[in-house]
Amino acid sequence: MGQQPITFFRQVMALCTYPQLLDDNKFPEDTKSRARRILQSCGGNSIGAYTTSQGIDCVRHDVANYIQRRDGGIPSDPDNIYLTTGASDGIVTILKLLTAGEGRTRTGVMISIPQYPLYSASIAELGAVQVNYYLNEEKCWSLDISELQRSLQAAREHCIPRVLCIINPGNPTGQVQSRQCIEDVIKFAAKENLFLMADEVYQDNVYAEGCEFHSFKKVLFEMGPEYSSKVELASFHSTSKCYMGECGFRGGYMEVINMDPEVKAQLTKLVSVRLCPPAPGQALMDLVVNSPQPGEPSYQTFIKERTAILSALAEKAKLTEEILNTVPGISCNPVQGAMYSFPCIALPERAINAAKAKGQAPDMFYCMKLLEETGICLVPGSGFGQREGTYHFRMTILPPTDKLKILLNKLKEFHQKFTQQYS
Amino acid sequence: MGQQPITFFRQVMALCTYPQLLDDNKFPEDTKSRARRILQSCGGNSIGAYTTSQGIDCVRHDVANYIQRRDGGIPSDPDNIYLTTGASDGIVTILKLLTAGEGRTRTGVMISIPQYPLYSASIAELGAVQVNYYLNEEKCWSLDISELQRSLQAAREHCIPRVLCIINPGNPTGQVQSRQCIEDVIKFAAKENLFLMADEVYQDNVYAEGCEFHSFKKVLFEMGPEYSSKVELASFHSTSKCYMGECGFRGGYMEVINMDPEVKAQLTKLVSVRLCPPAPGQALMDLVVNSPQPGEPSYQTFIKERTAILSALAEKAKLTEEILNTVPGISCNPVQGAMYSFPCIALPERAINAAKAKGQAPDMFYCMKLLEETGICLVPGSGFGQREGTYHFRMTILPPTDKLKILLNKLKEFHQKFTQQYS
The missing domain is CATH 3.40.640.10 (Type I PLP-dependent aspartate aminotransferase-like (Major domain))
Incomplete structure (x- = not known):
């Protein structure tokens, strides 16, 4: 989904994996001290034990x-x-x-x-x-x-x-x-x-x-x-x-x-x-x-990377809710936390019957049509359970903001077309 | 147990973990191409996906x-x-x-x-x-x-x-x-x-x-x-x-x-x-x-490291069998493969009774005494199952040869003392 790994994590992990890198001056001192501490707690000082x-x-x-x-x-x-x-x-x-x-x-x-x-x-x-x-x-x-x-x-x-x-x-x-x-x-x-x-x-x-x-x-x-x-x-x-x-x-x-x-x-x-x-x-x-602390060499980069990801997630959570709620027949609760929206979708009677004729759950039918027509893959609500007679899908908020916007607008278009087609 | 990791493995793993190292000329070319190939097969080119x-x-x-x-x-x-x-x-x-x-x-x-x-x-x-x-x-x-x-x-x-x-x-x-x-x-x-x-x-x-x-x-x-x-x-x-x-x-x-x-x-x-x-x-x-092939830069080191470990294991397998079989009351099959000997030990009647009085399996009693007196930790045969009335222990052949020799001789001494004490 384009989310980049936190540099600090990967640096320490590389040091733990190949401790010869502890002599390398490209790695900040705090990544080295973390790696040394972890390795000292491993059998034979090895992450392979x-x-x-x-x-x-x-x-x-x-x-x-x-x-x-x-x-x-x-x-x-x-x-x-x-x-x-x-x-x-x-x-x-x-x-x-x-x-x-x-x-x-x-x-x-x-x-x-x-x-x-x-x-x-x-x-x-x-x-x-x-x-x-x-x-x-x-x-x-x-x-x-x-x-x-x-x-x-x-x-x-x-x-x-x-x-x-x-x-x-x-x-x-x-x-x-x-x-x-x-x-x-x-x-x-x-x-x-x-x-x-x-x-x-x-x-x-x-x-x-x-x-x-x-x-x-x-x-x-x-x-x-x-x-x-x-x-x-x-x-x-x-x-x-x-x-x-x-x-x-x-x-x-x-x-x-x-x-x-x-x-x-x-x-x-x-x-x-x-x-x-x-x-x-x-x-x-x-x-x-046990992430980097103020004053440690990795702290600034760590905070910068973490904040960027968290702010983007917050923005995307809001964006998802907002765009989905502009679509007639889709109703989305606020994404207060986690990484998903789980909107309720109104499906026309004829779509429900078409799904049943295929032996599919109606929201599975909807998601398969979406996949075929747009390439977007959502998970039908029936995979998670829902109140009888209601239909949902789960959609992650993880894609980069610009892609997420395109995706949500494609979804909007699809939903309108789908509703028309089966009404 | 002192066995060192294979350099090739750890180099590729470090590259997979922190791909910025792919620009580092300290890593042989073949470790880089392996890492690139693995990463290309991962979601988002990341080992974290x-x-x-x-x-x-x-x-x-x-x-x-x-x-x-x-x-x-x-x-x-x-x-x-x-x-x-x-x-x-x-x-x-x-x-x-x-x-x-x-x-x-x-x-x-x-x-x-x-x-x-x-x-x-x-x-x-x-x-x-x-x-x-x-x-x-x-x-x-x-x-x-x-x-x-x-x-x-x-x-x-x-x-x-x-x-x-x-x-x-x-x-x-x-x-x-x-x-x-x-x-x-x-x-x-x-x-x-x-x-x-x-x-x-x-x-x-x-x-x-x-x-x-x-x-x-x-x-x-x-x-x-x-x-x-x-x-x-x-x-x-x-x-x-x-x-x-x-x-x-x-x-x-x-x-x-x-x-x-x-x-x-x-x-x-x-x-x-x-x-x-x-x-x-x-x-x-x-x-x-998919280990290094002849002609690849990592090949020589890889073969050298692998051969050293395998020859040492073969030597230690033989050594273990030989020394254990010099001890009256211990009988050890050849260690043809894997990493353990599982010798049969003759336990005096009085030791068996002492174990039973403690509610312990006789070979557990033996192993606990060994641990207390020598610091050597073996696993009693009763943990693996054995024919009724026979007793064994499992001992790994992994320690470095010189330590293994000391260990086997300590064990020999202990067994003789234990047998005497309970006869």
Whole structure:
């Protein structure tokens, strides 16, 4: 999508990979000291060695320090940090841990609809039960506790719900949860004895004015010991999103809170089966949570590069919403965070029938036509789940601004033509 | 363990990570052309982008070419190659695929005893049934078809065996299977309709005179269409072993043969849930299967480094066997391949009783004492499985020769002292 890698990240990674470059005076001193520190924490001082299964010690410490800074000083214990192969790996591992054993066929996992399909796929793979709760599209994809309650009650008739998954900021829906809503979710989880999984990989992707990222961990601890001493929580982060965009390295971490020590011992055993997450991804995670500081030689360039990416994302989030909402029959919530818009599209009855005749979901039919006619590839809402009778697509805001404009205008044209054709 | 990385690998990886180095004249031309070729096959020419879930196109082609060269021209189709997060990931994925669904609690997976614990752990995790067949320690850990037959027959009374796993060269047992034995195993799998999983990650680790690595794929195709058109096979390889030793990068691949197209479609879907294997590991896998050629600037250094590591491994394999066999009460088969010895140890009755009183397996008791008294860490045979009443440990041959000698002599001393103490 044209987003350039952050120079600091790649320089340190190159030094870690080929330490002979540490003698090269083209690399700033701070990139060298970071690389040396990471390598000293690796077996045989090599990024090619297995690490411990939970992840490199100094990286887990740096992650804990990052979380503590992010959450206004609320302590984070490196023993609760597990480095992962991207956030997906952590999410699948926790789902596996929580649904394992004889009762798996009756363990319910609550997920939002729309959702990121990793959840539905993993739940199916593990033989657990998917329990849907719907986000409120009318209120900018917010989460209503009454809907959580309805969903839980309905599920209890055929399974034992044990896990509640939240994606904040939302994928595919782009909303940013309010502090109040997070507090309500935590109270709900406490009351209903649910394990909270907070997918917070878009924590740095917040654009809308008045919106702010609140971590579940921080809110939990601010609610006092009544909650912070008992609600079980796993939170996930990654190197793949935001200004980093380093998805190929498969870096990530999770922090687990209030996990029963015996369950945690099983978690440690479970992750050890796959030996360790990729060491380059771990090193990169370290750089993300421990970026250049004022006064360090790489600081100016780092800030310049990061700011440019973040401002462009904010601009593109706004642009996407604005242009899409000029199209009759398309209605788009503000892209408050993450990297996607998920507009609702009105499809004419005849288009719906044409899709059904082809055995396709109506929004899949729409997206295939779009692809054929314009070369634009969007993901139909049916891939994420949506309320019966509504249709959506997910579109990323990542392309460069000028390309995004062209793309949105092509889409606008297509939608008008499509609507005409099937009316 | 002191093994140094191959310069060529790390140079290309550094160039892929930080392409600004492509202008640096310190890097040989062939490392630059490799890096350029890999980057051109990556999204946005970046190793930080997601790759397709099956793996980077040019890497899969290079892997297929490598297999074809290795197997004397027998064709390999890039469509049958899946890049993986280390070999472990591929093995777990295939096990998952083959044991999935309602019947999983009755699907039997045959594994050798002793085995590499990834197998037993994954089978347990997946809720399938572990079916043991014993390797013949008296005949240098060879595989007897009569034992496979016995094991299968016994298993059929309580489960439906569908998969036969083979590790060749052996881990932890270090044997290299003869061509004849592989042929017999393939006939057995064909007759009994078993899916063959060939763990061939040690294919370059063969030391003993008269021993040679034969891939299951090659033998299968040399047996003619009666077998090559029907026996289902998955073979696994990795960047973690041998002269490469790049475990931290989590690179690997698998080749699937004769897989039902609908099952293969499910496999492709299954791997897509985790998005993609780490791109740096994929790039490294490419370099392993496509190493410098005569005439290229990196060739001489590459061969020198590789030969030094391989000769040292061969020397250390021999040394380990020789020294261990001088110890009364230790009996060690030749380390024909892989990276471990797995000697049988005679433990005095009193030691066995002392272990039992502590609730420990006798060889765990032995290994703990060794660790406490000498600082040497070995893995007890009970972690891999062994015939009832026999005791073993696994010891890697990886330490530098001089350290290995000291280590083996310390172990010798300890064993004599331990035997005396408990006699």
